Amino acid sequence: MDVELVQQLATDDMICMAARVSTIGNKVQERDEQKDRGLINYLMRDRHGSPFEHGALTFRISAPIFVVREFMRHRAGMSYNEESGRYRQLEPVFYIPDDKRPLVQVGKAGAYDFKLGTFGQWWTTDEAMRTAYAVAWEQYQHMLAEGVAREVARSVLPVGTYSTFYVTCNPRSLMHFLSLRTKTDDATYKSFPQVEIQMVADQMEDEFKRLMPMTHAVYVEHGRVAP
Incomplete structure (x- = not known):
């Protein structure tokens, strides 16, 4: 951040x-x-x-x-x-939490806490995010190359952008x-x-x-x- x-x-x-x-x-x-x-x-x-x-x-x-x-x-x-993603092409900068970011929710909304999780959970999170970001960026670039308006093409980008x-x-x-x-x-x-x-x-x-x-x-x- x-x-x-x-x-x-x-x-x-x-x-x-x-x-x-x-x-x-x-x-x-x-x-x-x-x-x-x-x-x-x-x-x-x-x-x-x-x-x-x-x-x-x-x-x-x-x-x-x-x-x-x-x-x-x-x-x-x-x-x-x-x-604005309507007026400029967005940059391929995406959020990936590091291994110190708690991953496992314990309890219920309003009274919950988080635990770090296992190495396997962190690895799964890291790999899943990188894969999803790569696919989304590729499709975003593909639509722009085909002349699709930026305001439409941006719809495929995830909230981690x-x-x-x-x-x-x-x-x-x-x-x-x-x-x-x-x-x-x-x-x-x-x-x-x-x-x-x-x-x-x-x-x-x-x-x-x-x-x-x-x-x-x-x-x-x-x-x-x-x-």
Whole structure:
């Protein structure tokens, strides 16, 4: 999974300035790290969410189509643009999990876990995916060579095909996304994301932590609940 932060305007200071305008109007705000942290803690604790909407982070993400579709379930505060198989020939880049990706589901939906599986199961998965991808790509190329429109030919490509998209979000919507697409022991509300989308979410969280260390720390302290 390839995640790149390409543009950002997101700081802890902006959260505090947005929150304090309600009480001080157009007065100049003085920076005080201890008071700022206390304010962010109060906003997060009591779920005063609107100050966390002042900021923007834009990511370019390349991931399998099944991850992209799962990602785009998140709509509030998210803006998307994705490459189109109608307008360009897609690239032969396909997802194949490595031998550390759990393969065997245990339990039931909503309360299940995964185990690694055997070497034989991994080998079967790897071989089946490579075979299916090779056949699908061959047929895709064949249709294009025969003059079939790209928007029709792409139908044979599997959801393991990589796609690239841009997503822009504010810090509040990013925290909501992370609360659902990461799996951690310190979360108030446990989430069970698919491994592949968590691989994307983890990289996005690294950037969030780097850009807004105070907000991120308070978010974690309060059980990773978006305000």
